[in-house]
Amino acid sequence: MRIVADTGRCIGAAVCALAVPEVFDQDPVEATVVVLDPAPPPETHEAVREAVERCPSGALRVDGSTVSART
Structure with a gap:
């Protein structure tokens, strides 16, 4: 598994950071x-x-x- 983030698309909702804080932050x-x-x-x-x-x-x-980003 390899995670890719598009920070230009991110709205800062922090759903990921709250769900898996050892993997995601803000x-x-x-x-x-x-x-x-x-x-x-x-x-x-x-x-x-x-x-x-x-x-x-x-x-x-x-x-x-x-599982992929919505396009």
Whole structure:
């Protein structure tokens, strides 16, 4: 699993950071997503996929997965 974030699309809702704080955070100035671990451990994969699906702006995607940013 590899996480890709489009910070230009991020609206700073923090859904991802609240769901999986060991993988996602927010930039303190821009309030956009910061991916702390772009290749997170397997035990976080389910939570990461759920966070990606719940991203209101579609700024997150998982490479090689059926879960992707809304286009």
